[in-house]
Structure formats: C-alpha cells, structure tokens
Amino acid sequence: MSEELKKFEKTDRIVVKITYLVALFIFIGLIIWGVMSTINHWRYEYTNDAQVQEYINPILSRANGYVQEIKYKDHQQVQKGDTLVVLDRNEAMVQKQLAEAALSAAEAQLKVLQSNRNTANSSSSINQAQIDAAQAQLWQQQKEFERYKNLLENDAVTQQHFEDIQTKLKVAEANVESMKRTYKTSLSKTNDVSAQIEVAKATIAEKKAALNQIDLDLKYAVITAPTNGYMGKKNLQIGQLVQKGQTIGFIVDQNQGKWIVANFEETQIAEIHVGQEAEIKIDAYPNQRFHGTIESFSPATGSQFSLLPPDNATGNFVKITQRFPVRIQFKDDEKALVNLRAGMNAEVEIPKS
Known part of the structure; x- marks a missing residue:
C-alpha cells in the first residue's frame, strides 16, 4: 500500500507542478497582454x-405602368445604361396617337384662322379703297352743291333742281359714313381673328408639350441602371403596377x-x-x-x-x-x-x- 501511496503522491506533485507552470504562463501572458494593451491605449x-x-x-420609376419585363436578378452586377425593367407601353402609344391627332387638328385650325385673317385684311383694303372713292364722290357733290347754290341765288336754276343736287350731297355723305363703319367692322374682324390665332398658337404649344410628355413616358418606360454597381434584392414581379416616383430597387x-x-x-x-x-x-x-x-x-x-x-x-x-x-x-x-x-x-x- 505504501508504494501505491508514493505513486499517487508523486503523480499529485507532477500535476501540481504542471498546474503551477500553466498558471504561471497564463499570468505572464496576461501581464504581457496588459502591457501591450496599455501601450496601445497610450499610442x-x-x-x-x-x-x-x-x-x-434607390432606383425610381419615372412613369406609371405595369411591369412587362424584368432584366436583372438578385445581386447582379450591372453597367450604367443596362436595361433593368421594361413597363408596358401600349397605353402610352395610344395616348401618343391621340396627342398627335389633337396637334394636327390644332395646326389645321391655325391655318384656317390665318387664311381668315388674310381674307379680312383684303376686305379692309377694299373698304379703304371704297372710302377713298366715296370721299371723292362726296367732294364732287359738295362742289356741285356750292355751284348750284350760287345759281339758285341768281335765279339761274329751279328750286327743284337745287333740291335734287342737295339730296345727292346727303347721299354721298351717308355713303362715306357707311364705308367708314364697314371699314371699322372689317378691322375689328381682323383683330378678332388675330386674337384667335394667338389662342390657336398657344393650343399648339400645349399639344406639343403633351406629346413631348408622352414621349418622355415612353422613354421612361425603359428603366436603366443609373451607374455601375450591384443590384440589391429583386422585389418586382411581372404584371405589377408601378407608380411614378416608386422605388423599384436599390443599386x-x-x-x-x-x-x-x-x-x-x-x-x-x-x-x-x-x-x-x-x-x-x-x-x-x-x-x-x-x-x-x-x-x-x-x-x-x-x-x-x-x-x-x-x-x-x-x-x-x-x-x-x-x-x-x-x-x-x-x-x-x-x-x-x-x-x-x-x-x-x-x-x-x-x-x-
């Protein structure tokens, strides 16, 4: 039994020594770590x-529409300008045809109004010439009236003949006044047509702007990568409705x-x-x-x-x-x-x- 006890005691001493050595190494390691940490903390x-x-x-949609095609996958690397999503453009194409027809109608209306203005200008010129002719006739009647008035005072003409001349003078004066009013009316018509032309031009500009907006919508229906990079998670599905300003993904x-x-x-x-x-x-x-x-x-x-x-x-x-x-x-x-x-x-x- 004594020999067995001696063996156990010897083993215990070895274990204790090993434990002390391990503890010593751990202690030294902690000291070294502490010193290095302190130095690093100072430095x-x-x-x-x-x-x-x-x-x-974020990649935003700049148009409304239903998703027709999706050209990218999760985490795919893309280059600037690569097509990512294509929206359905059929409705926009119909709207474009309607806008083009409306623009053509507005341009045709402008041509009609310009033709009417040319006609009104011609009428004004004719009326001006008629005024000149009427004024010439009035001048002649005034001279005739003065001459017959002098003759009447000298009893060289009858009263009836003088009254005929006086009536012709009044008719000439009325004719001049009528021509002037007709001329003013033609000028008013010309001004009215000119105002309508300006409205027609504004309408054409509006129709062109609407057409340009539709062209932009058609362009924006193809959503491209704004820069080189990697796409994030794909959250879209074919047939999904996308609103203008909606975030369709991240890059x-x-x-x-x-x-x-x-x-x-x-x-x-x-x-x-x-x-x-x-x-x-x-x-x-x-x-x-x-x-x-x-x-x-x-x-x-x-x-x-x-x-x-x-x-x-x-x-x-x-x-x-x-x-x-x-x-x-x-x-x-x-x-x-x-x-x-x-x-x-x-x-x-x-x-x-």
Missing part, C-alpha cells in the same frame, strides 16, 4: 464601432468608392484630426490589414441625427458618452477592396497626435 485611439460604407442609390454604386465610418467616443476625438493615418481590420478578413486617411468629422453626434434626438432639458437626464462618426477613406487600391461589402464590421486604430 492609439481604437474603436470597434465601425463599418464599411458605400453609396446605395450599390461602384463609381464613388468605399470608405469607413468609425464612431469614436467624444473623449477620443481630441487626439485625432483630418488627414491622420488609420489602420483598419475587417472582421470578415481578420488576417488582412487595410489603410486609410481621416477625411472628415461629423458636424454633430450620431444621436442628433436620429429620428427623435434626445432632449436633456426634459428632466430625465442620464449622462451618456456620445459618439462622433468619422469618415475614413481607404488608401488601398480597388483590387484590395473588391471583396468588401457595405455594412461589414471593422476595427479602427488611429495613432494619437
């Missing part, structure tokens, strides 16, 4: 509240690059500034390091841009450390960033100034 400002960002643009814009938005605590921003270098680690690629430059600071804390900003004046005040979004532009080339996606979590270290 760097660090945050793990950071994400990769890209511009995600992640490749042309404007990628960046990091790192949310630093307000106690950290005193040590960092625009233009400072930053080291970035993406959680999805822990063995790869990226580099960037601070591009800008948010003009306000993130909470101030929330839907309901906190109001400390309400009396329910609890002091909470605020965070400032800091935009960091990548310095790496596009090939190194090709696998990064918007929304990926990141960790950022910035040397203290």
